[in-house]
Amino acid sequence: MFPDYFEGPLDVSIVRRAVEDGLLEVDLIDLRDHGLGKHRQLDDTPFGGGPGMVMMIEPLASALEPLSSTTRILFTPAGIPMTQATLDRWAGLPEITFVCGRYEGVDQRIVDHFIDEEVSLGDYVLAGGEVAAAAAIEGVSRLIPGVVGNPESTDRESFRGGLLEEPVYTRPAEYQGWSVPDVLLSGDHARIEEWRREQRFRRTKERRPDLMSNGEDSDT
Ligand code: SAM
Numbered sequence: 001m002f003p004d005y006f007e008g009p010l011d012v013s014i015v016r017r018a019v020e021d022g023l024l025e026v027d028l029i030d031l032r033d034h035g036l037g038k039h040r041q042l043d044d045t046p047f048g049g050g051p052g053m054v055m056m057i058e059p060l061a062s063a064l065e066p067l068s069s070t071t072r073i074l075f076t077p078a079g080i081p082m083t084q085a086t087l088d089r090w091a092g093l094p095e096i097t098f099v100c101g102r103y104e105g106v107d108q109r110i111v112d113h114f115i116d117e118e119v120s121l122g123d124y125v126l127a128g129g130e131v132a133a134a135a136a137i138e139g140v141s142r143l144i145p146g147v148v149g150n151p152e153s154t155d156r157e158s159f160r161g162g163l164l165e166e167p168v169y170t171r172p173a174e175y176q177g178w179s180v181p182d183v184l185l186s187g188d189h190a191r192i193e194e195w196r197r198e199q200r201f202r203r204t205k206e207r208r209p210d211l212m213s214n215g216e217d218s219d220t
Helices: 003-007 013-020 057-067 084-091 108-114 130-141 189-207 209-214
Strands: 071-081 096-100 117-120
Touching: 003 130, 013 130, 057 096, 057 108, 071 084, 071 108, 071 130, 084 130, 096 130, 117 130, 189 209
Parallel strands: 071 096, 071 117
Antiparallel strands: none
């Protein structure tokens, strides 16, 4: 319903470069073009009563039918949480359609007949699915070979091997009496690697023990 939302996220940094280099193509579909009648209606009151409006089946079906060869994802707080493993899997797909809901969500028959996966950005309710789609586009883009300069930077980061990334530092080595851990200035690569490993374990144990019990980041 709000394709303009994506003008910002698609026009900066990695995503913009991926599109410019021909590594990623993003098509925006304005649901309004599929709306009903003179007013291009997209929503109606819920059967059974209750607050809010529900996105109608006809406009969504008309938009999604021609995209049946793509993997169709609906963003909803009631979906499976999106994780790094989800993005890894999506990055391997040739074409994905992200459906961004608004109001109280979409008529369930859309989910039953046109959607391959229902995915949530997290345990909170946003006003629309656009933020989730922007997050997914950015997260998937940086996994496409050639988009991120040094592939090691996506291999070593948080969630790989079920761990969070260690703290990182850069120059100056000292600022207002706050110094960088000595080991990082030692030039001893084995010790540095050992320190980084310990830090990854310590952080993950403190903040996200659930990741450690999985051993690996897991997906649906
Ligand atoms: N009534 C819905 C419920 O309780 O689950 C919430 C609807 S929300 C106000 C409107 C739309 O925002 C949803 O259809 C979905 O597309 C999107 N949305 C909101 N929170 C989201 C989340 N955590 N993850 C993914 N999409 C979300």
